[in-house]
Amino acid sequence: xxxxxxxxxxxxxxxxxxxxxxxxxxxxxxxxxxxxxxxxxxxxxxxxxxxxxxxxxxxxxxxxxxxxxxxxxxxxxxxxxxx
Numbered sequence: 293x294x295x296x297x298x299x300x301x302x303x304x305x306x307x308x309x310x311x312x313x314x315x316x317x318x319x320x321x322x323x324x325x326x327x328x329x330x331x332x333x334x335x336x337x338x339x340x341x342x343x344x345x346x347x348x349x350x351x352x353x354x355x356x357x358x359x360x361x362x363x364x365x366x367x368x369x370x371x372x373x374x375x
């Protein structure tokens with residue numbers, strides 16, 4: 293079964309610049325075939341992209357900060373209910 297090129301390790305998307313952001317062009321470069329191809333093409337040499345590792349320390353730090361903020365909001369709401 294052939295997979296779509298947009299999720300292949302050999303494929304790099306082409307982008308173009310608009311006024312305030314970059315948009316995907318719908319095509320890109322395949323370093324395995326050495327040519328421009330559509331991102332929805334298929335290829336027998338498909339190789340899945342490696343997952344990017346998640347920095348768990350940063351995730352836990354952000355969760356702790358969010359929990360602190362939520363507890364602050366909870367305290368304010370509880371004080372407001374007393375009045």
